[in-house]
Amino acid sequence: NAGVTQTPKFQVLKTGQSMTLQCAQDMNHEYMSWYRQDPGMGLRLIHYSVGAGITDQGEVPNGYNVSRSTTEDFPLRLLSAAPSQTSVYFCASRGTSTDTQYFGPGTRLTVL
Amino acid sequence: EDKVVQSPLSLVVHEGDTVTLNCSYEVTNFRSLLWYKQEKKAPTFLFMLTSSGIEKKSGRLSSILDKKELFSILNITATQTGDSAIYLCAVKRMDSNYQLIWGAGTKLIIKP
Numbered sequence: 001n002a003g004v005t006q007t008p009k010f011q012v013l014k015t016g017q018s019m020t021l022q023c024a025q026d027m028n029h030e031y032m033s034w035y036r037q038d039p040g041m042g043l044r045l046i047h048y049s050v051g052a053g054i055t056d057q058g059e060v061p062n063g064y065n066v067s068r069s070t071t072e073d074f075p076l077r078l079l080s081a082a083p084s085q086t087s088v089y090f091c092a093s094r095g096t097s098t099d100t101q102y103f104g105p106g107t108r109l110t111v112l
Numbered sequence: 113e114d115k116v117v118q119s120p121l122s123l124v125v126h127e128g129d130t131v132t133l134n135c136s137y138e139v140t141n142f143r144s145l146l147w148y149k150q151e152k153k154a155p156t157f158l159f160m161l162t163s164s165g166i167e168k169k170s171g172r173l174s175s176i177l178d179k180k181e182l183f184s185i186l187n188i189t190a191t192q193t194g195d196s197a198i199y200l201c202a203v204k205r206m207d208s209n210y211q212l213i214w215g216a217g218t219k220l221i222i223k224p
Contacts, residue, residue, distance in 0.1 A: 004154075040121070042200065042216040043155075058211065090154055099144045099204050101212070103154035 002026050006091050006104035013081040013111045021076040021107050023091030031094045032074040033058070033101070034066065036087040043090065049074055081111045114139045116203050118215035126223050129191050133218045135201030136183040143206040145177055145184050150198040150217070158186070158199075188220075196222045 007022045025032065033048035045058030049068040063085060065077040074093075078085060091104040119134045135145065144162045148155035159168040161177035161184060168175050172191075177184045188195055198219050202212040 040216055042214040043202075043212075044214070045211060048211070099146060099160055099212075100157050101146075102157070105153045 004091055004093055004102050004104035006089075006107050008107060009105065010108050011110070013078075013109065015082060015111060017081050019078050019081065021078075021089055021091075021109075023074045023076065023104060024072050025074075025091075025093040025102070026072065027093060027095070027102070028071060029093035029095050029102075030071070031096070032068065033092050034064070034074070034076045035090045035092065036060065036085075037090060037106075038087050046076065046089075078109075083111045085109065086111045114203075114205070114213050116201055116213050116215040118199075118201050118218050120218060121216065122219040122221070124221045124223060125191060127191060127193060129222075130187065130189045131191060131220060133186040133188075133199050133201075133220070134183060135186070135215055137201075137203045137213070138182065139203045139205055139213055141206035141208075142179070143204045143208075146202045146204070146212070147175055147184070147186050148200040148202070150200055151196075155200055191222045193222045193224055196220060 004025045030051045034046040035043040037043050044060050046064050047066040049055045052068050052071050055066050089107045092101040094101045116137045144160050146160045147158040159175045166177040172189045174187045198217040200217045201215040204212050
């Protein structure tokens with residue numbers, strides 16, 4: 001099993017550009033989520049999904065969109081990048097019978 | 113408002129020392145508390161503590177949960193340079209389908 005995979009590992013955008021961060025898991029987990037991590041602020045939940053076709057907002061959803069057309073994939077879209085979105089982004093998944101989350105390797109995004 | 117507070121924010125010790133990291137929480141309908149270790153990339157799972165499992169141990173790492181005083185500690189004995197990392201604490205509520213409430217983390221540096 002590859003676990004949770006994320007692409008790209010690094011990305012630099014200009015203000016106003018859009019892009020999609022990819023996330024996939026091969027553990028047949030129902031729950032998937034996106035976090036951003038900023039220094040001194042821990043992990044903050046952006047959006048999450050409890051199954052294919054179902055998504056919901058987390059703590060900091062503004063400026064981001066998600067979709068969940070399959071169990072495996074959960075892409076995060078930045079609609080119009082802003083410098084405030086410079087951060088490290090983590091995708092995570094977990095099964096329904098446990099609280100333990102498995103994280104992807106992260107994407108370091110810089111918005112100029 | 114639910115919150116999870118970790119202390120100290122950072123800690124520098126010498127190899128061989130014992131360290132204790134703290135996680136206090138104010139969360140309604142507590143279900144479980146999780147500890148993660150984050151080195152250069154994604155967080156990796158360490159322990160989960162619940163009402164039915166308030167003490168966990170793995171090698172030099174151990175953790176306890178005090179549900180009365182609403183805190184948990186993570187203890188590391190005979191520290192090694194490989195223990196240098198950010199240690200994250202998160203709490204899951206009974207009534208939340210998904211969301212974890214994260215602390216800001218403790219940055220631990222072990223000097224040789």
